[in-house]
Amino acid sequence: MRKKLISNLTNKFPTKDITDDDIKYKIPLSTSKKNNIVRVNKKVIFSDKTFPVIVGPNGIESKKLLFECAKFYQSIGVNLFRVHTFKPLTFPYRSKQYNDTMFEGLNWIEELKKYYDFTYISEITEIQYLEKLSSVVDILQIGSRNMQNFELLRECAKTKKTIILKRHFGASLRDFLGAAEHILLQGNKNLILCERGIVAPHTHKDTSRFILDIPAIVALKEISNLPVISDPSHASFWASWVPPLAYASVSCGSNGLIIESHPRPSKSMVDPLQPLDFKNTKNLLNKIKKLAKFHGKKLI
Numbered sequence: 001m002r003k004k005l006i007s008n009l010t011n012k013f014p015t016k017d018i019t020d021d022d023i024k025y026k027i028p029l030s031t032s033k034k035n036n037i038v039r040v041n042k043k044v045i046f047s048d049k050t051f052p053v054i055v056g057p058n059g060i061e062s063k064k065l066l067f068e069c070a071k072f073y074q075s076i077g078v079n080l081f082r083v084h085t086f087k088p089l090t091f092p093y094r095s096k097q098y099n100d101t102m103f104e105g106l107n108w109i110e111e112l113k114k115y116y117d118f119t120y121i122s123e124i125t126e127i128q129y130l131e132k133l134s135s136v137v138d139i140l141q142i143g144s145r146n147m148q149n150f151e152l153l154r155e156c157a158k159t160k161k162t163i164i165l166k167r168h169f170g171a172s173l174r175d176f177l178g179a180a181e182h183i184l185l186q187g188n189k190n191l192i193l194c195e196r197g198i199v200a201p202h203t204h205k206d207t208s209r210f211i212l213d214i215p216a217i218v219a220l221k222e223i224s225n226l227p228v229i230s231d232p233s234h235a236s237f238w239a240s241w242v243p244p245l246a247y248a249s250v251s252c253g254s255n256g257l258i259i260e261s262h263p264r265p266s267k268s269m270v271d272p273l274q275p276l277d278f279k280n281t282k283n284l285l286n287k288i289k290k291l292a293k294f295h296g297k298k299l300i
């Protein structure tokens, strides 16, 4: 009976691994041998010689927080500022203190841009926000939960903006590159992949919420031609674990980092255990600069 079922299947080798056939027919663009350097602007380049680090709070929360972060980040030489104003939250109920910043937050970012010359990254959660968001920020982040929202991927790709595509926490690398292919197929090569931790039977409260898939960074660098960055903050969930995972990411060949940072972590409206405070943000960047240099890369 089972034999019969298998012989009737047209897809004879269902697999999570990437096959030669996949490379030829399913993900030819994301695996092409041509090295893809992503140039966002004169200062910010994702390549094997540069190491951009994206820093910012989980969400921008308030105009005061946005300006406070900007002032500090500028003082320690940060170039890429994470300014998330649209946030996907796992549960639809928000605490009273949670402020849905959305379009109001975009106005704050526009005001901030008059005073600060950062490269701005913000998450796009729905197509209806795309036109406005892409007119304000430099890089669009597509979050893990939207990794296979193909319509969103296509519409973002059409803007020709730089895109950071995060891996879903349950996705194989095959599915991840399949999603990347949807963006590349629209003629947008300004694409960066981001490993942000996966779920596994051994992830739990006392260890970690997710496991940062370090081998996936190495594998993606081997298989694909795209820059691969790492988000140790979302992967670990614990602020004290972020620096060691960041160092591991640099040393395994990642092309950049996303670091969550907040002046008063315990007051962060989302995931208060996760962000580094300002002092630890500064210390981490100092160490990353040295480690990146050791690996022949310049911190941006």
Ligand code: PEP
Pocket (backbone or CB within 6 Å): 058, 084, 088, 142, 143, 144, 145, 166, 196, 231, 234
């Ligand atoms: C985020 O960067 O704030 C975020 C929600 O990340 P992820 O999509 O990886 O969970």
Ligand code: MN
Pocket (backbone or CB within 6 Å): 058, 234, 270, 271
């Ligand atoms: Mn988050």
